[in-house]
Amino acid sequence: MFRQYAETKDQYPHALLMYRVGDFFETFFQDAITIARALELVLTSKDAGKDVGRIPLAGIPYHALERYCTQLVEKGFAIAICDQVEDPALAQGLVKREVTRVITPGTLLEEGMLTARQNNFLAAVVIAGNHWGLAYADVSTGEFLTTQSQDLDQLAQELMRLQPSEVLVPTNAPDLGGLLRPGQSSPHLPDCLPRQFCYTLRSQLAFETQEARQRLLQTFRLRSLEGLGCNHLPLAVRAAGGLLHYLEDTQKENPLLLQPLCTYALTEFLVLDHQTRRNLEITQTARDGTYTGSLLWALDRTVTSMGGRLLRRWLLQPLLDGTAIRDRQATIQELCDRGSLRQTLQVLLKQIYDIERLTGRAGSGTANARDLVALAESLEKLPDLAAVVASAKSSYLTALQQVPPQLDQLGQILRSHLQDNPPLSLTEGNLIRPGIDARLDSLRQQVEADQQWIAQLEVTERQRTGISNLKVGFNKTFGYYLGLSRSKADQAPDDYIRKQTLTNEERYVTLELKERESRIFNARDDLNRLEYEVFVELRQQVAAEAEAIRAVAQAIAAVDALVGLADVAVYQGYCCPEIREDRIIYVEDGRHPVVEQSLPAGFFVPNSSHLGSDRPADASLPTEAIAPDLIILTGPNASGKSCYLRQVGLIQLMAQVGSFVPARTASLGICDRIFTRVGAVDDLATGQSTFMVEMNETANILNHATPRSLVLLDEIGRGTATFDGLSIAWAVAEHLAAELQSRTIFATHYHELNELASLQPNVANYQVTVKEMPDQIIFLHQVRPGGADRSYGIEAGRLAGLPPSVIQRAKQVMAQIEQHSHIAVGLRQGTDAPEPRKRRRVKEATPIEQLDIFGRSPQSSQGLTSDGQAVYRADT
Numbered sequence: 001m002f003r004q005y006a007e008t009k010d011q012y013p014h015a016l017l018m019y020r021v022g023d024f025f026e027t028f029f030q031d032a033i034t035i036a037r038a039l040e041l042v043l044t045s046k047d048a049g050k051d052v053g054r055i056p057l058a059g060i061p062y063h064a065l066e067r068y069c070t071q072l073v074e075k076g077f078a079i080a081i082c083d084q085v086e087d088p089a090l091a092q093g094l095v096k097r098e099v100t101r102v103i104t105p106g107t108l109l110e111e112g113m114l115t116a117r118q119n120n121f122l123a124a125v126v127i128a129g130n131h132w133g134l135a136y137a138d139v140s141t142g143e144f145l146t147t148q149s150q151d152l153d154q155l156a157q158e159l160m161r162l163q164p165s166e167v168l169v170p171t172n173a174p175d176l177g178g179l180l181r182p183g184q185s186s187p188h189l190p191d192c193l194p195r196q197f198c199y200t201l202r203s204q205l206a207f208e209t210q211e212a213r214q215r216l217l218q219t220f221r222l223r224s225l226e227g228l229g230c231n232h233l234p235l236a237v238r239a240a241g242g243l244l245h246y247l248e249d250t251q252k253e254n255p256l257l258l259q260p261l262c263t264y265a266l267t268e269f270l271v272l273d274h275q276t277r278r279n280l281e282i283t284q285t286a287r288d289g290t291y292t293g294s295l296l297w298a299l300d301r302t303v304t305s306m307g308g309r310l311l312r313r314w315l316l317q318p319l320l321d322g323t324a325i326r327d328r329q330a331t332i333q334e335l336c337d338r339g340s341l342r343q344t345l346q347v348l349l350k351q352i353y354d355i356e357r358l359t360g361r362a363g364s365g366t367a368n369a370r371d372l373v374a375l376a377e378s379l380e381k382l383p384d385l386a387a388v389v390a391s392a393k394s395s396y397l398t399a400l401q402q403v404p405p406q407l408d409q410l411g412q413i414l415r416s417h418l419q420d421n422p423p424l425s426l427t428e429g430n431l432i433r434p435g436i437d438a439r440l441d442s443l444r445q446q447v448e449a450d451q452q453w454i455a456q457l458e459v460t461e462r463q464r465t466g467i468s469n470l471k472v473g474f475n476k477t478f479g480y481y482l483g484l485s486r487s488k489a490d491q492a493p494d495d496y497i498r499k500q501t502l503t504n505e506e507r508y509v510t511l512e513l514k515e516r517e518s519r520i521f522n523a524r525d526d527l528n529r530l531e532y533e534v535f536v537e538l539r540q541q542v543a544a545e546a547e548a549i550r551a552v553a554q555a556i557a558a559v560d561a562l563v564g565l566a567d568v569a570v571y572q573g574y575c576c577p578e579i580r581e582d583r584i585i586y587v588e589d590g591r592h593p594v595v596e597q598s599l600p601a602g603f604f605v606p607n608s609s610h611l612g613s614d615r616p617a618d619a620s621l622p623t624e625a626i627a628p629d630l631i632i633l634t635g636p637n638a639s640g641k642s643c644y645l646r647q648v649g650l651i652q653l654m655a656q657v658g659s660f661v662p663a664r665t666a667s668l669g670i671c672d673r674i675f676t677r678v679g680a681v682d683d684l685a686t687g688q689s690t691f692m693v694e695m696n697e698t699a700n701i702l703n704h705a706t707p708r709s710l711v712l713l714d715e716i717g718r719g720t721a722t723f724d725g726l727s728i729a730w731a732v733a734e735h736l737a738a739e740l741q742s743r744t745i746f747a748t749h750y751h752e753l754n755e756l757a758s759l760q761p762n763v764a765n766y767q768v769t770v771k772e773m774p775d776q777i778i779f780l781h782q783v784r785p786g787g788a789d790r791s792y793g794i795e796a797g798r799l800a801g802l803p804p805s806v807i808q809r810a811k812q813v814m815a816q817i818e819q820h821s822h823i824a825v826g827l828r829q830g831t832d833a834p835e836p837r838k839r840r841r842v843k844e845a846t847p848i849e850q851l852d853i854f855g856r857s858p859q860s861s862q863g864l865t866s867d868g869q870a871v872y873r874a875d876t
Helices: 002-011 029-039 062-074 152-162 209-220 234-251 274-279 295-299 305-316 322-337 339-349 355-364 369-380 382-388 405-417 438-465 486-491 511-544 546-572 593-598 641-657 690-704 722-740 751-759 793-800 804-820
Strands: 016-021 024-028 044-047 054-061 079-084 097-103 122-128 131-138 143-150 166-171 199-203 471-475 479-485 497-501 505-509 578-580 585-590 607-611 630-634 665-669 673-677 710-714 743-747 763-772 777-785
Touching: 002 016, 002 079, 002 097, 016 029, 016 062, 016 097, 024 029, 024 062, 029 054, 029 062, 054 062, 062 079, 097 234, 122 152, 122 234, 131 152, 131 234, 143 152, 143 234, 152 274, 166 234, 199 234, 209 234, 274 673, 295 305, 295 546, 295 593, 295 641, 305 355, 305 546, 305 641, 322 339, 322 546, 322 578, 322 641, 339 382, 339 546, 355 369, 355 511, 355 546, 369 382, 369 405, 369 511, 382 405, 405 511, 405 546, 438 471, 438 479, 438 511, 479 486, 479 511, 486 505, 505 511, 511 546, 546 593, 585 641, 593 641, 607 641, 607 743, 607 777, 630 641, 630 722, 630 751, 641 665, 641 673, 641 710, 641 743, 673 690, 690 710, 690 722, 710 722, 722 743, 722 751, 751 763, 793 804
Parallel strands: 016 079, 122 166, 166 199, 578 665, 630 743, 630 763, 673 710, 710 743
Antiparallel strands: 016 024, 024 054, 044 054, 079 097, 122 131, 131 143, 471 479, 479 505, 497 505, 585 607, 585 665, 763 777
């Protein structure tokens, strides 16, 4: 047995080999030491003969394999499952064992090992110079996509978006197959790849162009790759072919069913780099990485796992196609207008299981009977869904109006064949209903007849022998027996054969009892085997319809996501934004979608935004002024500047997802990229200080932003000396306004930047207002035209709880600094001696000093809207 283990281990040197021995999966040698440490198991040893001695041993029960494998995969290990492939009772000599599957982080199928509402991607990359190809698949859902581009930074950003569980990298290294866990380095791993993922080094052969092309053609039974859209993308083809080869290696006897390869381009979607996704907190919070408090948390009202996964993908890949955006908006609008339709759909969708992953398990041969029952119950709901959306007009809803007849038939077959509550095990019977197979019914009748005979045997033998306490029992070791107390043993008939002697009992068998027992066991084995064969046929029928089932699953997921977005829109009071082809960003009374839900109703203070007019006057927008390209936003700490920045970015992102947005009204031009530079973060692992991280992110923005980009900057230049920081901030803002003309909101405490508005026609000053009281300040959280001249940092420190002596001393120091130092303003680009220019003044409808603590002016009709909100106009 140890020789068999060693020979198998030689074929999988980089995987932990789980070797089936009876009711356990055992590991030996170094693997035993590894899993004992990783799983906190007891490490023991076993004698392997005089020449070898005792070897390390650690094992797990076979029924707990999934639980322990989940822990190992989370730690970045690959696991080879070496199972018994013949019945030990029929084996002659050593039981035959083979590796039936290799479990790696990117090839998980089991429900308990996957996150229900998140994809588990396996990726493959091919790099040639500055060009690269990427393919990725979720083997649990069948999704399979590929793309090709240039700029290695884009490859890193795409991997950061996907967050793959495993990445395949071709290499010419002699020692192949090793899985590099997060943080591990290798001289064979390209520098451009982020180190937080698991990487598997693979042979170059499977990634060669001809080899990869041939594998794609054979897998999808094609004569050309033109239909897949990647015939002219050699690096994408190589990556996809290498990924398929890896799946063939790891799945062994259970080939996976992937959807036809889909080719996409990065230019089809709004680009969100990793920093922007982190700063906007799209799927998790920046502070502690939790789901609660993210944009996904605020918007996700889906009731199926499929819809949850799709909504996550939509938020990470907003659209650039106005027509596609409007299609989603039309569906949400119809669902908002028809409340009963929306609520009925939610009720029905709750009854549909994750048929994407159920189909994936059926295609791989790992689905059990309960999986197929869940699939049948879900397919039975399709006619009900079709009836509910029969009168719908929008494209996403009409996609569910027709039920493929083969799926309706498949659901009926599964329902009629499978028991309502089948066991988890597929080899212990009770899977198939009576009346399905004549052979099964005959065997069942035979077993029932023999069991009935045994059930009557106790009564018969008591009458025959006259022993009133005689009993018939069953033991796993000896089978059926006749039990007599020791005091009655001398009354046993002559045809009783003694089988076992216990302290208080003698156990016997008869020839007829053993014959009946043998018939029962043989019939039961045949019955279980036939039931399993019928079940496998059913599972294969499901696999044959995998493409149709997944098409329906995608349509259901899209409707689920849109129903959820409509639900949020109705209950949170969102509006449908107008999607334009120009550069306008106009939002009236916008709100932060996450912060608003975190506060009591009515507490969030809305603010408007207007950026990027393409012409002096736009009659369709309620404004008389030219909207700036760049806003200099000043105001105190903790007053809401960062919230306002993120609010504008999230509204733009939500609009390009197709969602309604938290605002009274909105008109938005399509952005090609959203950039954010928010907060202070060290990257000590690479030796970068807070300021260097800030400069790197700022450089990325300035090198890639276009006039159609949205740039959100918070506190540029704060990580260095005051004069250096102000100079950098001024130059960055000036470059964005004058050269790039990107739509930008620049939040800063450098009040000197307000002078830019007098030098650049497309720059405007805004401030977040406060109300000063004799002994405190009150944040009004209102963004209004005009620049602030104070930051109230000392007051913010007091609110944070700094000791009064520190606050007093800080005021004294600040007074001294203000008296003896100043920074010249009014800088003119390209001149050493700036000439002062007249600054634009903002005429206030109501002086700040007259506002109450809620930002409202005195009770008069002048300068107020019908709902009591102050109206402010900027006069130049």
